[in-house]
Amino acid sequence: MHNGGVDYAERTVMAIVSATTVSASTLASRAAKHPCRVTACGIGFLVPLKLKNATVHSVFARACNIETQDGTLVTLLDYRLGNAPHGIACEVPDSFAFNSEIRPGTKVSVRDGELTLEQTALVVDLSRAVRWSGAPSQHAVDPTSRATRNSLAMIWRMLQDSSRSRGLFACWSLPNETASPLHAALLRRLAVCLPLLARGTVARDATTIVKALSAMIGLGIGLTPSGDDFIVGYLAALWSQSSRDATLPPLLGLLRAPLESMIAKTGAISRQLILDASAGQFSEPLVDLVRAIADGDDERVAITAARALRIGHSSGADALLGLLLGNDPRAFAASISNQPVSNQPVANQLESIALDA
């Protein structure tokens, strides 16, 4: 049977069991606004099968992070954000907010295909969710192809158009007279880190790359600081080329241990994202974009890049910046050198910035 009622019955959020006076209540709107049962449609490849002694770590309108006993973060997500390696994509209505239902510290358990959050009305049905893998290595990007270069140029233009006041890109956008000392300091650091990272990437030099990444981790604004989002995008670029560039798998192998070590320098949410990225697993918006670049499909690149740019306030923009550098480090270095630099002189101060990991 494939009529509407049959097919969407289990796939939509509704009250699990609620009683109401039909003539007087607005059950439909209540159910739509305040579901207590949601269906998960996707489970990330890295989500552990058991959530032992898990509690809610942090909660936002569209996501809820659950911390397991070993410190792993599993995220309940509004499905509209896309799947994630440690994510459980939930079919919640537009108006639903996780932080109206859940508080940090809430105990979480999984039994019989249901994830239950104690002392809340929320139950997540996992029984229909499918495993989702965010491995971009299945979609090989050829950074030397004309199509890829066109795609990267388009993403750069989109960043210029949309990110003048967001994330790392904003550092190059602010006029000298309005840039704060904080911005100037950030710009000085980027002026060292990014060319260093570009050089290390071209040379496939793990030591140089680690040095640059170490100076970027936990750097900048945001819940997941801009530098962390940048690193995730950068790693997505390397992984997306790894199936056609024999130099990359060993390089990624060399980077993994230093990355696992340096994540202690940032917050728990970033730690999980970078760990996933070092294992070659990324969020669905990034994977979709990488796939579109690999296919040389300009229209899809534009759509998926626009979707990625909508992640957080600056997270998407910062990740795209990292993706650009990872795909074409030479062009990236040339591009940033053409950007206006505020609060000169920068060059004299480069050497004074400590970059030791």
Place this chain on the structure above:
Amino acid sequence: MLESPHSKPATLFKVVRREYRDSVSLMQLSSSLTKMAGVSQASAVMATENNLALLAEARFEISGSDAGAADLLIVVQGDAAALPAAIDTAVAHLTRQADVGSSAGRAAVLPRSIQSALADAPSANLVLVSTPGEYAGAEAMKALRQGLNVLLFSDNVPEEDEVRLKQFAKERGLIVMGPDCGTAIINGIPLCFANVVKRGAIGVIGASGTGLQQITVLVDNLGLGISQAIGTGGRDLHSNIGGITFSTALSDLTADVDTKVIVLISKPPAPEVAERILSEAARAGKPVVVNFLGADRANISRPGIYPAKTLEDAARTAVDLARGIAPRASYDLSLPMPSGLPKLALEQRYVRGLYSGGTFCYEAAMLLDERLADVYSNSPVRPDGAMKDVWHSHRHSLIDLGDDVFTRGRPHPMIDFRLRNERIVGEAEDPETAVILFDVVLGFGSHADPASELVPALRRAGEAAAQAGRSVIFVAFVCGTDRDPQGLARQTQALREAGVHLMQSNAQAVRLAASIVVGRAPARARPRDVRPVA
């Protein structure tokens, strides 16, 4: 809270332990602090090692802080006298946000059992159950034992459980709507996937969710209203269930003084069940319109019963009867071909239907199959019309994208348009595609703004065809009302502006699509054999 020993410029900071705020909140906080009088610089960042170094480099004096990467660090710089107020403002900002969340949380707490729900609403008489199928039967039975009617939204409820629940309910004068009941309107309240329609004199009983939506919407659009719309679940008219819910609902609507005309909707029922339901309907003492999609209307017709071929026919017949007008034998409106249709290339011969509603897809297959040969579907009306590969269209293809094969790991296509949008572009790239036919379903449960999802895909599809020197014709209908959350007028305007030829119903849309390609593609050799009620 610590103040730096240096007086100019002064720095004040506060560490908020394990505070996780989204980036937008942090930006808003920084921005609002910077605008305060006496504050020259402000920052709200995670206190990571690199950020602490950056702040020091920017001459924010934060020595003595023991903040770590999990903490939020709020730093303000400027006139010493202004800074404490700025920090207080920041703390108030964070507290206010937390309060908004928690108060919403308290309001959102729902009962976790039928018993506690009844404590909140002691006069309730209906329970909506939506649990995994294996548990749904037990929950429904708990409700029935407490004298409550049940709307069973869950699917995968075993057939023997359905019989047991429905028999139990019948013996106690209760009703079980479902399982797999996706649509109902009870006393004017839309439940599950349903539209906001006027209240009125027409009662509808249906084994099809989208069928119920189409009838109730068309009745509303034709100016009348709905007394009750009762979903029965797709299996109710099977032999094993025996139409228990249909029968109960028919009896209820017969007794309901507000209901003047009754409409029954289903795919062809089991013959013996159909016979019994039709006999009961004939004794209702009210006109009963019957749309058993694809069934032989001659086998349905009897005094007081009005067979209808399509969902639109059923709605129009019911409206005419409610207005005291003799219904027509057919409402197959011979609508003129819309002007401005683009010229098609010779090889553009086929209709490609991309449906989110299963019943709409089935009705489309039935209507298209009457006029054209080579109609294939994953919801076929004939066994030889089944698609071999649902991912690739062949000749005329009508696809129910709500089928399980398409929805594994994804929400239903009424909510999530990604798959359909990709398919729209793919069909436009096929040089044999003449018409792309689709439904747009509004109402509770559906996407908040379907046109915003569809229009970019339609534009891409049009551009893909244009690059190959072709034009593709988009034909669709919107199942919705102006009181639906998405707004019918807003949706239709956006779709029309994107070049979609919008019809009032699925039947009209299918007939227009057929008219566009007839003569280009092989026609059916002879009128289809009438189908028995089976």
